Amino acid sequence: MSQVGIAKKNIRNFSVIAHIDHGKSTLSDRLIQTCGGLTQREMAEQVLDSMDIERERGITIKAQSVTLYYDANDGERYQLNFIDTPGHVDFSYEVSRSLAGCEGALLVVDAAQGVEAQTLANCYTAIDMDLEVVPVLNKIDLPSAEPERVAQEIEDIVGIEAHDAVRCSAKTGIGIDEVLERIVKQVPSPEAEADDEAPLQALIIDSWFDNYQGVVSLVRIKKGVLRVGEKMKVMSTGQDHIVDKVGIFTPKQTETGVLRAGEVGYVIAGIKEIHGAPVGDTLTHSKRPADKMLPGFKKVQPQVYAGMFPISSDDYENFRDALDKLSLNDASLFFEPENSGALGFGFRCGFLGMLHMEIIQERLEREYDIDLITTAPTVVYKVETTKGEIKMVDNPAYLPPVNEIQAIYEPIVEANILVPQEHVGNVITLCVERRGMQTNMVYHGKQVALTYELPMAEVVMDFFDRLKSTSRGYASLDYQFKRFDESDMVRVDILINGERVDALAMILHRSQAQYRGRDVVDKMRELIPRQMFDIAIQATIGNHVIARSTVKQLRKNVTAKCYGGDVSRKKKLLQKQKEGKKRMKQLGNVEVPQEAFLAVLKTGK
Ligand SMILES: Nc1nc2c(ncn2[C@@H]2O[C@H](COP(=O)(O)OP(=O)(O)OP(=O)(O)O)[C@@H](O)[C@H]2O)c(=O)[nH]1
Numbered sequence: 001m002s003q004v005g006i007a008k009k010n011i012r013n014f015s016v017i018a019h020i021d022h023g024k025s026t027l028s029d030r031l032i033q034t035c036g037g038l039t040q041r042e043m044a045e046q047v048l049d050s051m052d053i054e055r056e057r058g059i060t061i062k063a064q065s066v067t068l069y070y071d072a073n074d075g076e077r078y079q080l081n082f083i084d085t086p087g088h089v090d091f092s093y094e095v096s097r098s099l100a101g102c103e104g105a106l107l108v109v110d111a112a113q114g115v116e117a118q119t120l121a122n123c124y125t126a127i128d129m130d131l132e133v134v135p136v137l138n139k140i141d142l143p144s145a146e147p148e149r150v151a152q153e154i155e156d157i158v159g160i161e162a163h164d165a166v167r168c169s170a171k172t173g174i175g176i177d178e179v180l181e182r183i184v185k186q187v188p189s190p191e192a193e194a195d196d197e198a199p200l201q202a203l204i205i206d207s208w209f210d211n212y213q214g215v216v217s218l219v220r221i222k223k224g225v226l227r228v229g230e231k232m233k234v235m236s237t238g239q240d241h242i243v244d245k246v247g248i249f250t251p252k253q254t255e256t257g258v259l260r261a262g263e264v265g266y267v268i269a270g271i272k273e274i275h276g277a278p279v280g281d282t283l284t285h286s287k288r289p290a291d292k293m294l295p296g297f298k299k300v301q302p303q304v305y306a307g308m309f310p311i312s313s314d315d316y317e318n319f320r321d322a323l324d325k326l327s328l329n330d331a332s333l334f335f336e337p338e339n340s341g342a343l344g345f346g347f348r349c350g351f352l353g354m355l356h357m358e359i360i361q362e363r364l365e366r367e368y369d370i371d372l373i374t375t376a377p378t379v380v381y382k383v384e385t386t387k388g389e390i391k392m393v394d395n396p397a398y399l400p401p402v403n404e405i406q407a408i409y410e411p412i413v414e415a416n417i418l419v420p421q422e423h424v425g426n427v428i429t430l431c432v433e434r435r436g437m438q439t440n441m442v443y444h445g446k447q448v449a450l451t452y453e454l455p456m457a458e459v460v461m462d463f464f465d466r467l468k469s470t471s472r473g474y475a476s477l478d479y480q481f482k483r484f485d486e487s488d489m490v491r492v493d494i495l496i497n498g499e500r501v502d503a504l505a506m507i508l509h510r511s512q513a514q515y516r517g518r519d520v521v522d523k524m525r526e527l528i529p530r531q532m533f534d535i536a537i538q539a540t541i542g543n544h545v546i547a548r549s550t551v552k553q554l555r556k557n558v559t560a561k562c563y564g565g566d567v568s569r570k571k572k573l574l575q576k577q578k579e580g581k582k583r584m585k586q587l588g589n590v591e592v593p594q595e596a597f598l599a600v601l602k603t604g605k
Pocket of ligand 1: 018019020021022023024025026027138139140141142168169170171172
């Protein structure tokens with residue numbers, strides 16, 4: 001199969017966008033298989049979702065790419081560079097970075113489910129970026145598929161022409177050839193903009209750290225040609241590097257030695273410092289540099305912050321290294337050192353949402369073998385002090401004392417929810433519970449589009465899960481930050497035997513402080529094991545105690561039931577206890593398990 005010599009007019013760069021579970025990965029695999037990118041045997045279940053955790057959870061997180069060759073019905077051979085995008089609401093920003101490398105996007109919609117919130121959000125992102133959107137109705141093999149209705153829905157809700165959209169089944173393979181034909185016919189080639197003679201401009205779509213190769217960057221060459229052996233410059237840092245390898249993923253890493261304007265592929269340039277090739281940056285030649293950087297994509301701000309502390313202080317350096325490595329692949333992961341009276345040295349980390357946080361935590365534990373305690377996540381509050389200063393507070397422990405606070409402003413998001421009519425009532429109840437304000441409600445056939453303004457703190461934690469369960473899985477959600485609003489927020493502290501535990505403090509709306517405080521102390525009472533003395537757990541606002549409970553002292557000795565000489569059994573029991581202790585933290589003279597720190601998060605909702 002020829003991999004060079006494809007004319008620019010025969011190149012198509014595209015992404016697949018879809019709501020989660022509409023079949024994006026399955027369709028991607030089909031396209032790869034149809035174009036002969038991999039044999040059946042080589043094809044692990046879903047090749048584009050390469051991280052273990054992704055595969056286990058069945059969701060796509062990182063953008064990946066693959067170059068395919070397709071012999072179209074017009075007799076020409078086309079190079080299809082296809083960049084995968086993530087589907088979960090926490091990761092919608094990564095969609096924009098994948099799209100920045102493309103001229104077109106396949107909009108995959110499940111023909112049984114219909115349009116959902118991220119279908120809409122992702123599609124608007126693509127339209128904003130001037131991409132050609134090609135609608136595809138997937139899963140037509142399902143008896144419940146209603147392609148006509150869903151095509152109408154796409155026209156009504158998304159507002160693009162969809163009646164002649166391809167009907168296909170990624171699962172059975174029906175219509176896949178037609179999908180490829182549409183890509184070739186509808187997605188523009190990069191020819192118009194791609195000038196080989198111009199100074200090099202290559203956009204870094206993604207970068208990741210590989211233990212053997214150093215930093216690998218996925219790039220879209222906008223202008224110029226990049227060859228092995230040349231000296232290139234990372235424009236934001238001004239640093240020069242010699243290009244070691246360039247090539248494409250087929251999906252196997254395949255060296256081509258050159259990448260031309262209009263193409264997508266990887267660059268390896270011996271960059272060891274992992275922040276040396278930031279995502280969104282521009283590469284150019286050192287000798288004949290471009291005069292300006294390409295517009296990067298929207299820089300994302302973390303929305304949720306939490307403290308992460310290694311259980312063993314020996315792990316601190318490893319923990320820092322691991323965060324460094326993870327943050328290269330993940331521009332949205334933020335961290336800075338934090339010192340907690342209760343938990344010692346750790347890092348304050350910023351995430352896009354709860355799923356992002358869970359995934360990072362799992363990767364740290366699984367891939368880097370670091371046992372962590374994570375504190376309750378919080379959003380960022382804007383605080384005006386009595387002196388007129390403005391402070392951004394992402395850690396309850398740093399909220400100024402009450403008498404120094406003039407006002408607290410909390411972040412508000414605009415949430416777009418799509419839900420079938422029969423579940424609208426439940427969804428509205430949920431939004432009201434979460435202090436939401438309805439700003440719009442429109443009926444589109446069977447579906448209702450709701451727009452709410454909601455406090456971000458109420459959305460990021462478990463709103464998505466609740467929304468799903470209250471609508472039997474049918475409601476979908478997309479949200480973005482809107483503004484800060486003044487709000488009656490208070491800090492609730494948790495005291496264990498009279499000592500304030502900084503890592504357990506929370507910022508809450510006053511109307512919720514009482515019952516959340518009660519919930520937390522009750523939950524903590526269940527989670528803290530009984531010890532040789534009574535343990536008092538209190539929730540307070542300032543000096544005012546709002547809830548209290550007690551863990552009664554322990555009377556029995558655990559080893560007492562191992563009589564006399566059975567040493568091995570005794571040892572085993574002690575060993576078991578020790579393992580249990582691994583996830584315990586000593587606070588004063590009280591041992592507190594890791595779960596207790598998360599109790600703050602799991603209560604009250
Ligand atoms: N019946 C049927 N099922 C399909 C089809 N395409 C995908 N599926 C199933 O739908 C589910 C979701 O498919 P995925 O390809 O993982 O969905 P996705 O959109 O990539 O999801 P994320 O990777 O999480 O964004 C899987 O169980 C697939 O087997 C299809 O054409 N017909």
